[in-house]
Amino acid sequence: MSEFFIEIFCEEIPARMQVRAGSDLAKAITDGLKKSGLTVDNVQSFTGPRRLVFTANIPAQSPDVNEERKGPRVGAPEPALAGFMKAAGLTDISQAQVKSDKKGEFYVAITSSKGRPSSDIISEIIPSILNDFPWPKSMKSGANHFRWVRPLQRMICLLDGQIIPVQAGGITASNITEGHRRHGKGPFEINGFENYIETLENQGHVLVSAQKRKEIILSDARKLCADKGLELVEDDGLLNEVSGLTEWPVVLLGDMDPEFLKLPDEVIRLTLKTHQKTFTVRDPKTGKLAAHYIIVANQIAPDGGAAIKKGNGKVISARLSDARFFQTEDAKIPLIEYYDKLGSVVFHKKLGSIQDKAERVAALARELAPKVGADADKAEQAARLAKCDLVTQTVVEFTSLQGQIGAQMYRNEGGDEDIATAIEEHYKPQGPSDAVPTNPVAVAVALADKLDTLVGFWAINEKPTGSKDPYALRRAALGVVRIVLENDVRFIEEMGRGSFLFWLDRAMLGPMLKRGQNSYQSKAYEFEEQLLTLALRLSLPISQPEKDAIKLQIEKLSVDIDGDIAEAFIKLTQLMWDQSKDLLAFILDRLKVYLRDQGMRHDIIDAAMSGDEDDLVSIVNRVKAVQAFLSTDEGENLLAGYKRAVNILKSEVKKGNLLDSFLMPPDPIISEPLYGNAPDTKPSRPTDPYGAALFDALQIASTEIKTALAREDYSAAMQGLAQLRAPIDAFFTQVQVISDDTAVKDNNLKLLLNIRDIARQIADFEAIQG
Amino acid sequence: MAKKNDTPLSFQGLILTLQNYWAAQGCVILQPFDTEVGAGTLHPATVLRSLGPKPWNVAYVQPSRRPADGRYGENPNRLQHYYQFQVIMKPNPPNYQELYLGSLDAIGIDRDLHDIRFVEDDWENPTVGAWGLGWEVWCDGMEVSQYTYFQQVGGLDLDLVSGELTYGLERLAMYVQNVDNVYDLVFTDANDANGTPEVLYGDVFHQNEVQQSTYNFEHSDSEKILDKFKMAEAECQALLALDKPLPLPAYEHALKASHLFNLLDARGVVSPTQRQEYIKRVRDLAKGCAQAHVKHETTVTDRAWQL
Known part of the structure; x- marks a missing residue:
């Protein structure tokens, strides 16, 4: 075996790109060598600020x-x-x-x-690997058309110590490298991998391994802190970054004016991390930040790092002074007074300003409040306050602290704690692993904020397509799903199913109002607004006389409407309804993904979501009950009986003995679920004992399932279904379904159809595999 | 010019040292451009000369104006008028990074004592449709220069890559002289032989900051400025619409429009939506100039005056 070694040396590579570049290089070279018939063993790759390194053992030539x-x-x-x-x-x-x-x-x-010398193969593959290297961003330099992340300076390419003079980007490979700019620039002649590592470490003062640099930074920083009775605030992201910014890391402990510790910890941490790439340090006894930080320098300075510490200290002090200045300035007026400024910040051209959005969210949060057990006034107030910090100087500077800064300002003003929590948490959850708000006021605002975003972009028809989702609408929809499920928010209204859809429709009117063009349309919006407000009040727990009064009002409104307005109104409601249904499907898709991630079977999810149920909590309960039921023997057998019944029906349709329409699922509105589409699908009680037993069992099960479903007791519904197992099994064993007697046969088929329709109330078992 | 090692360079000494250093590398030393600009990059010697196939090496100091950054002379490091030192080498030589580090040595930054780092910072100036890859250069955690390899200017790909260096002179001088307030910088050393006194940055510029801030924030007449903006825009468009377009004077009017917009912005009369619109208008002008310039360049013979 021969040792293949390559170093690609260039000007400083962005820290965030190094690790990926190392593995891309290793993969490209390994694949290229293997494709040419070489075996590749002992692959190692390293990255640093100015170099990518690869080595492996390969045969001297490829086989015949x-x-x-x-x-x-x-x-x-x-x-x-x-x-x-x-x-x-x-x-x-x-x-x-x-x-x-x-x-x-x-x-x-x-x-x-014939096999070829490995050096020929290397000369062939390396230039094309470099020419097509997948840098996230690359550049040309000088008059050259070659693209690299920054200008390429040198290359080493050795096979068993012999130079392979490959060429790329105007550079010819040699056996020469450079070390640290101050501690051992070189140049150094290299004869192999081991010699390279050793030369760079001992003479060039470069640690080639990022892992090693990380270990040194971490252990030195911990020790430096411990010596002063302090503790390093560890940060993997920052550690990776500084190890990509240093060839010879030297850790220093800097200090700052303790006055700065009055700033919020997050402001200090973010300032130090993002602007200065320094670590914060805390006092292990109190857990609070200490007036120190860890600098990772790239060299040993003759003054022990005094000048480096002083310089960093100056910048940090200036940065923290800025942050303090922002905070003091921000606190000069109460949080709510920033509300006016939100009017000049555009949320989206077609959806108005952030203030317009906050107004919509406030109205929606108020309406949602009773559903989530929140105080409506607080929810409304919190929704207005929630976006105010966006125009504070602190948040303009530290965007990731949105919410936190507003909450802190509000608390300092002595504001209500529920409202402060809502301000702080209303952006949550930001992703699949972020925590979901639980405080009812926070739930109302968080849900209203996300729903408003979703209905808004649906109202203006800016939906995510493929991988493009510039407004993070998938994340917003997943947020809705998680908030609803984890807080058990129900959308079941008196009007029955379709109620979450109703809420989407209701919420969509806000952003739709922006679209009103002529006076008819504006009036149509007003009319829809009145209707929806009344409809919403119907869903609240109010007395019957009140309900009757509202219904009368609705009727009167509908009778009095002017012809042109009515026309505009019909168009508006149709558009809203279509978009709401589309949005519902989008949210249900997120729910499916969420359930699959929770380990639910996708076929069961599809089966349980086949109906028009849109209450997310009910859907999940249904999925869980069906999955649990199907994992029992009874469930399995019942599924088999069900499928047998459906298959017989289908084959009768195929033979032309039954009409297609016979199998149409029952329409929940125009017909009673039990008896399918047409009245003549209702079976009569058979004379044979097995048929009669099935008939009786179906009657009982049907009633039980219906009552169980009404109180959303899915396991009881499953029990009701389970009772059918024995009669179905007996029926199939003892009765000739396709009887020679046409009347008997027809009645039997109706019984089978009954089995299907009763089961379908719970889920579409046909969608289930196995 | 040579200074003793223990006394740091004065502000003008810093400028002179950088000029001499880059002159020695073969750069043309230009004087500041005589129209208000927001950054040294906007000088035609950078924006227009980085286009086209001709090599070009230049260094110059450029006063930069950012009306909104004015603080009435009360902030120790924020100014509405400050200096940038700009270097362009086109095509960038292979040892450009080393040349840059040499310039830090020349102005007295001891690289054994100070930690110099190249931290990723890609540069973009949408107003002139330009972008490039590079770094901000850190000295002990402080940004002392912006270092960029231009990739596109005026929305056009470049034949030759220019390496651009921008030194923030006040900040660099504050570092070299170790002062915390910009107005305390030594602008000119005392000359004992002639009895001329030491001059501080504040002696030269403090009143200018006070008065210009007062003008920018309180007295600039938005309506008139808006009219001037429209005039500059129209003039630029007219020069570009000629049968034989004149991109060089047109570009000056684009720069004037850009500065007038900055004045409006400082006055706080531009809403965020309008802001986007103004920026787009200036960008269209600058891009038009860049494109006309490239087209024109191909028609100009080298050293036409000698023919």
């Missing part, structure tokens, strides 16, 4: 390869033979061997290619 090419039959026409000889590189057909199979004899050309 014999290739068989099958040709035409012996005695095939001339052109076929000529084509074969040309393709196989033969000058005469006698150079081919003759083989035979059961169909007869045919020609075979055997071409053997």
Whole structure:
């Protein structure tokens, strides 16, 4: 085996790109070598601020390869033979061997290619790997068209210490490298991997391994802190970054004016991390930040790092002074007074300002409040306050602290704690692993904020497509799903199913109002607003006389409406309804993904979501009950009985003995669920004992399931279904379903249809596999 | 010019040292451009000369104006008028990084004592449709220069890559002289032989900051400025619409429009939506100039005056 070693040396590579570049290089080289028939062992790759390094053991040359090419039959026409000889590189057909199979004899050309020296293979693959390297961003330099992350300076390419003079980007590989700019620039002549590591470490003062640099930074920083009775605030992201910014890391403990500790910890941490790439330090006894920080320098300075500490200290002090200045300025007026400024910050051109959004969220949060057990006034107030910190100087500077800064200001003003929590948490959850708000006021605002965003972008038809989701609407929808499920928020109203859809429709009116063009349309919006407000009040726990009064009002409104307004109104409601249904489907898709991540079977999810149920909590309960039921013997057998019933029905349709329409699922509005689409699908009680038993069992199960579903007791519904197992099994064993007696046969088929329709109230079992 | 090692360079000494250093590398030393600009990059010697196939090496100091950054002379490091030192080498030589580090040595930054780092910072100036990759250069955690390899200017790909260096002179001088307030910088050393006194940055510029801030924030007439903006815009467009367009004077009017917009912005009369619109208008002008310039360059013969 030979040692292959390559170093690509360039100007400073962005820290965030180094690790990926190292693995991309290793993969590209390994793949290239293997493709050329070489085995590749002992692969190692390293990255640093100015270099990518790869080494592996490979054979000195690739093996000889014999290739068989099958040709035409012996005695095939001339052109076929000529084509074969040309393709196989033969000058005469006698150079081919003759083989035979059961169909007869045919020609075979055997071409053997000699193995090639590995150095040739390397010279061939390296330039194209460098030319096509997948940097996230690359650049040209000077007059050269070669693209690299920053200007390429040198290359080493060695096979067993021998230079392979590959060329790329105007650079020819040699055996020379450079070390640390101040501590050992070199140049150094290198004869192999081990020699390289050793030379750079001992003479060049460069630690080639990022892992090693990280270990040194971490252990030195911990020790430096511990010596002063302090503790390092560890941060993996920052550690990776500083290890990508140093070749010879030297850790220093800097200090700051303790006055700065009055700033929020997050402000200090973010300032130090993002602007100065320094670690914060805390006092292990109190857990509070200490007036120190860890600097990771790239060299040992003759003054012990005094100048470096002083310089960093100055910048940090200036940065923290800025932050303190922002905070003091921000606190000069109460949080709510920033509300006016939100009017000049655009949320989206077609959806108005942040203030417009906050107004919509406030109205929606108020309406949602009773559903989540929140005080409506607080929810409304919190929604207005929630966005105010966006125009404070602190948040303009530290965007990731949005919410936190507002909450802190509000608390300092002595504001209500529920409202402060809502301000702080209303952006949550930001992703699949972020915590979900639980305080009712926070739930109302967080839910209203996300729903408003979703309905808004649906109202203006800016939906995510493929991988494009510039407004993070998938995340908002997942947020809605998680807030609803984890807080058990119910959307079941008196009007029955479709109530979450109703809420989406209701919420969509806000952003839709922006679209009102002429006076008819504006009036149509007003009219819809009145109707929806009344409809919403109907859903609240109010007395019957009140309800009747509201219903009367709705009727009166509908009668009095002017013709043109009515026309505009119909268009508006149709558009809103269509978009709301589309948005519901989008949210349900997120729910499916969420449930799959929770380990639910996708076929069961599909089965349980096949109805028009849109209450997320109910859907999840249903999915869980069906999955639990199907994992029992009873469930499995019942599923088999169900499928048998459906298959018989389908085959009868196929034979032309039944009409398609017979199998149509029952319409929940116009027909009673039990008896399918048409009245004549209602079976009569059979005379044979097994049929009669099934008939009776179906009657009982149907009632039980219906009552169980009404109180959302899915396991009881499953129990009701389970009772059918024995009668179904007996029916199939003892009764000839397709009887010669047409009347009996028809009645039996109706019984089977009954089985399907009763089960379908719970889930569409046909969607379930197995 | 040479200074003793223990006394740091004065502000003008810093400028002179950088000029001499880059002159020695073969750069043309230009004087500041005589139209208000927000950054040294906007000088035609950078924006227009980085386009086209001709090599170009230049260094110059450029006063930069950012009306909104004015603080009435009360903030120790924020100014509405400050200096940038700009270097362009086109095409960038292979040892450009080393040349840059040499300039830090020249102005007296001891790189054994101070930690110099190249931290990723890609540069973009949408107003002139330009972007490039590079770094901000840190000295002990403080940004002392912006270092960029231009990739596009005026929305056009470049034949030759320019390496751009921008030194923030006040900040660099504050570092070299170790002062915390910009107005305390030594602008000019005393000359004992002639009896001329030491001059501080504040002696030269403090009143200017006070008065210009007062003008920018309190007295600039938004309506008139808006009219001037429209005039500059129209003039630029007219020069570009000529049968034989004149990109060089047109570009000056684009720069004037840009500065007038900055004045409006400082006055706080521009809403965020309008802001986007103004920026787009200035960008269209600058891009138009860049494109006309490239087209024009191909028609100009080298050293036409000698023919």
